[in-house]
Amino acid sequence: MTMRLDYLSIFPGYFDVLDISLLGKAVDNGLVEVHAHDLRDWTHDRHRTVDDTPCGGGAGMVMKPDPWGEAFDGIIGIEPDPSVHVIFPTPSGIPFTQSAAQELSTVERVVFCCGRYEGIDHRVIDYARTMWTVHELSLGDYVLNGGEVAALAITEAVVRLIPGFMGNPESLAEESFSPGQERLLEYPLFTRPVSWRGMDVPEVLMSGHHGRIAEWRREESLLLTRDRRPDLTD
Numbered sequence: 001m002t003m004r005l006d007y008l009s010i011f012p013g014y015f016d017v018l019d020i021s022l023l024g025k026a027v028d029n030g031l032v033e034v035h036a037h038d039l040r041d042w043t044h045d046r047h048r049t050v051d052d053t054p055c056g057g058g059a060g061m062v063m064k065p066d067p068w069g070e071a072f073d074g075i076i077g078i079e080p081d082p083s084v085h086v087i088f089p090t091p092s093g094i095p096f097t098q099s100a101a102q103e104l105s106t107v108e109r110v111v112f113c114c115g116r117y118e119g120i121d122h123r124v125i126d127y128a129r130t131m132w133t134v135h136e137l138s139l140g141d142y143v144l145n146g147g148e149v150a151a152l153a154i155t156e157a158v159v160r161l162i163p164g165f166m167g168n169p170e171s172l173a174e175e176s177f178s179p180g181q182e183r184l185l186e187y188p189l190f191t192r193p194v195s196w197r198g199m200d201v202p203e204v205l206m207s208g209h210h211g212r213i214a215e216w217r218r219e220e221s222l223l224l225t226r227d228r229r230p231d232l233t234d
């Protein structure tokens with residue numbers, strides 16, 4: 001299966017980075033197909049206007065619905081299709097999680113709608129919900145200047161889970177937040193040299209005793225999780 005990824009943005013250049021590294025390899029291997037679109041291509045005025053003042057007043061500008069609607073018609077189509085997943089990154093979305101990434105990694109088509117300014121006219125999201133499967137997703141309790149960086153983060157979290165993407169799928173199984181793993185943070189990692197700037201790799205890791213190593217790693221994960229993410233231990 002090839003996953004098709006579309007990005008709608010007034011800064012489509014953000015997505016040139018998807019040609020690099022592992023994501024670039026996924027494109028070369030035909031695992032994913034990437035299309036970035038400039039929302040301004042669906043405007044008709046000389047200034048290629050995509051925003052206007054908010055109805056009801058307030059600071060900043062709101063993205064006009066018309067360009068989004070015409071872009072949807074051109075990129076996705078005018079017939080409803082729940083198999084198309086449309087993602088609006090937004091600070092007011094539901095928290096994006098590893099399980100959401102897992103679910104999205106099985107989808108054949110994802111369209112990222114990257115808002116700017118104060119946000120997108122709400123009717124755009126309401127319209128999209130009548131047509132496709134819509135996800136309003138938050139990466140956390142902080143605000144960026146637009147949805148592009150969030151779309152890249154979500155892309156990486158999803159694409160790396162597509163079967164055949166990662167050379168060694170076993171490495172996925174042990175990661176933090178992987179399915180089947182208790183909700184524990186990953187233990188500290190070490191590699192050679194054994195001694196570096198007066199600091200040594202914990203002896204247990206050099207013991208070759210797999211039982212003790214597993215026990216040390218679990219304890220470290222528990223301590224780290226309790227200290228940094230007590231919410232995961234509920």
Ligand SMILES: Nc1ccc2ncsc2c1
Pocket residue numbers: 089090091114115116119138139142143144145146147148150
């Ligand atoms: N459109 C938009 C603006 C800010 C922001 N911050 C995190 S996701 C997001 C999306």
